[in-house]
Amino acid sequence: MSVKRSNSQKQIISVLKELKEEINAQDLYVKLRQRGDKLGLATVYRGLKALKLEGTIQERVSPTGESFYSVISKEHQHHLNCVGCGRSLSLDTCPLEQQALEPYQAENFKVFYHTLEFFGLCSVCQNQQPN
Amino acid sequence: MSVKRSNSQKQIISVLKELKEEINAQDLYVKLRQRGDKLGLATVYRGLKALKLEGTIQERVSPTGESFYSVISKEHQHHLNCVGCGRSLSLDTCPLEQQALEPYQAENFKVFYHTLEFFGLCSVCQNQQPN
DNA sequence: TTTTTATTTAGTAATGATTATCATTATACT
């Protein structure tokens, strides 16, 4: 009784895996078409949703409201998000001790992954007039 | 040379402070009108943006893409976010040690606040057919 | 293999939160 997985979902996972970088739905759509995969944008969204519910991929909603997807891996990334320009800088370490997370695995909630995001002003936006 | 702050911004802060709960822009707009404050929705958005850039309030973008605002305080909250139904359960402790965060205060990025979010399936959605 | 049924898909319209625009009003400065 294995998980049924449509063609489009396989293609999506394939691209996400070789990327090893988060990507938004529309760029992913372009990447798939470039590879020659023939699928529509709505199908990409559907596939992403299904994979998200399986716990296979994770979603990060950026300050601009758009979602970025990536396969869930131990080497997850966190970001410094600028509230000025909206850009995100990747961090290469996670300040969370693994054992600190365990209590949250319980209480009737199956945790797939976590996100830790920092918000503030990047150097560029610090030296800039607000508008 | 103190910070200039418009009437609308004062009203927004006032409501956010008495709330002590995150709220989205449109509900905030309704709350302000109910108090008798006369301002438009666009002004609410403008005020929230300005206060965000000041580092006075924080924004959390929910999985559905809408933003929730609250005053930045030491007693910040984290959530368990269900990837199924989108509901958020508040946690009452932060697993992050304060000293673990200090390194991220440096490197040309002024950190106002952080968010730590857990994603997975709530008990209801675990016992439900995917659709 | 044909027929039947359920699933998947593409294309596109609809949605909804947020942002841009622009004319108007309030505020600051001389």
Place this chain on the structure above:
DNA sequence: AGTATAATGATAATCATTACTAAATAAAAA
């Protein structure tokens, strides 16, 4: 007061995402 600057309201525009519908594909039954 008179002019420059900033703030505001109303509403149109934007844009990622979702809903919808009909067609295509796959799976199951006969």
